[in-house]
Amino acid sequence: MPREKILFAGGGTTKSWKVLLALRILALIATLAAAIVMGLNKETKTLVVATIGTVPIKATLTAKFQDTPAFVFFVIANAMVSFHNLLMIGLQIFSRKLECKGFRLLSVAILDMLNAALVSAAANGAVFIAEIGQNGNKHAKWNKVCDRFSIYCDHGRGALIAAFSGVILMLLVSAVSISRLSIYSNKPSTSTAAAVASP
Amino acid sequence: MAKLTKRIGALVLRLAAFGAALAALIVMVTSRERASFFAVSLEAKYTDMAAFKYFVIANAVVSVYSFLVLFLPKESLLWKFVVVLDLVMTMLLTSSISAALAVAQVGKKGNANAGWLPICGQVPKFCDQVTGALIAGFVALVLYVLLLLYSLHSVVDPFLLQKS
Numbered sequence: 001m002p003r004e005k006i007l008f009a010g011g012g013t014t015k016s017w018k019v020l021l022a023l024r025i026l027a028l029i030a031t032l033a034a035a036i037v038m039g040l041n042k043e044t045k046t047l048v049v050a051t052i053g054t055v056p057i058k059a060t061l062t063a064k065f066q067d068t069p070a071f072v073f074f075v076i077a078n079a080m081v082s083f084h085n086l087l088m089i090g091l092q093i094f095s096r097k098l099e100c101k102g103f104r105l106l107s108v109a110i111l112d113m114l115n116a117a118l119v120s121a122a123a124n125g126a127v128f129i130a131e132i133g134q135n136g137n138k139h140a141k142w143n144k145v146c147d148r149f150s151i152y153c154d155h156g157r158g159a160l161i162a163a164f165s166g167v168i169l170m171l172l173v174s175a176v177s178i179s180r181l182s183i184y185s186n187k188p189s190t191s192t193a194a195a196v197a198s199p
Numbered sequence: 200m201a202k203l204t205k206r207i208g209a210l211v212l213r214l215a216a217f218g219a220a221l222a223a224l225i226v227m228v229t230s231r232e233r234a235s236f237f238a239v240s241l242e243a244k245y246t247d248m249a250a251f252k253y254f255v256i257a258n259a260v261v262s263v264y265s266f267l268v269l270f271l272p273k274e275s276l277l278w279k280f281v282v283v284l285d286l287v288m289t290m291l292l293t294s295s296i297s298a299a300l301a302v303a304q305v306g307k308k309g310n311a312n313a314g315w316l317p318i319c320g321q322v323p324k325f326c327d328q329v330t331g332a333l334i335a336g337f338v339a340l341v342l343y344v345l346l347l348l349y350s351l352h353s354v355v356d357p358f359l360l361q362k363s
Contacts, residue, residue, distance in 0.1 A: 070301035117286075178351065181355050
C-alpha cells in the first residue's frame with residue numbers, strides 16, 4: 001500500500017515546488033550574469049611604461065579574463081551551473097504529469113549538491129585572485145592591477161557579487177531538494193503521512 | 200549485520216576525512232622557508248597569502264566538525280541536520296582548495312600579463328609543502344563527497360534507491 005502512495009503526480013503545485021522553482025530561476029539569473037559579465041571582461045589601455053630622456057614610451061596593454069586560469073574556471077563553472085539550473089527548471093515544469101519515481105528525485109538532489117560545490121569553488125578561487133589584483137602582495141612582490149585597469153576590476157567585482165549570490169542560492173536550492181527528497185520518501189518516522197495525503 | 204558494517208564504514212570514512220583535513224591544516228601551517236640571496240633575505244610563510252590563511256581556517260572548521268560528528272549517537276534527530284552541514288563543509292572544502300590552488304598556480308607559473316613573477320624558484324621547499332597540503336585537502340574533499348552521499352542515504356529511505 002505505501003508504494004502506491006509514492007507514485008502520485010510529481011509535485012504538482014505544492015509549496016516546496018513553487019519555492020524550488022523560484023530559487024532555481026534566481027540561481028540561473030545570478031550564475032548566468034556572473035558568467036556573461038566575466039566572459040566579456042576586457043579592457044585595453046595605453047600606458048606609459050618607460051621614459052627615455054623626455055620621450056615617454058607608450059605600450060598598449062590589454063587586461064582580459066583569459067590571462068588568469070582562475071577566471072577561466074570561473075566562467076566555465078558558472079556557465080555549467082546555469083545550464084544545470086536551466087535543465088532542472090525545464091524538468092520541473094514539463095514533468096508535472098510524470099510519476100515522482102524515487103530515482104529522479106535522488107539524482108536531482110545529488111546533482112544540485114555537486115553543482116553547489118562547483119559554483120562555490122569557482123567564486124572563491126576568483127575572489128582571492130581578484131583580491132591580489134586589488135591590493136597587491138608585497139611579500140611576493142606582485143603589484144596591483146586595479147589602479148590602472150579600473151573598468152576591468154569593476155566588471156570583475158560585479159561578476160563576483162553575482163557569483164556569490166549564486167552560491168547562496170545554490171545552497172538553498174540543494175537544501176530544498178534534499179527536503180523534498182525526504183518529504184516524498186517512505187520513512188514512517190517523518191511527517192510523510194500528512195505530506196503524502198495532500199500533494 | 201549489514202547495517203553495522205555500513206555504520207562502521209561511515210565512521211571509518213569520517214575518521215579518514217578528519218585525518219586528511221587535519222593533515223592539510225598542519226602541513227600548510229608548518230610550511231615556512233627562508234631564502235636569502237645577495238643581501239636580501241625573504242621569508243615565505245603561509246600567512247603571506249590570504250588564500251592560504253583561508254585554506255587553514257576552512258580545514259580547521261572541517262576538522263572540528265568531523266571530530267564532533269564522530270561522536271553523534273546513531274538515533275539522534277540531528278542526522279537530518281548533518282546532511283545539510285555536510286554539504287556546507289563540502290562547499291567550504293572545495294572553495295578553500297580552489298582558492299589555494301589558484302594562488303599557488305600564480306606562484307608557480309606567474310602571470311606575465313599582470314607582471315607577477317613566479318616565486319617557486321626562490322622558495323622551492325615552501326612550494327612543495329603547499330602542494331602537499333593541497334593534495335591532503337583534495338583527499339579530504341573526495342572523502343567528504345562520499346560522506347555526503349552516505350548521509351543522504353541514511354536520512355532518506357533505501358526504498359527510494361531502487362527503481363520501482
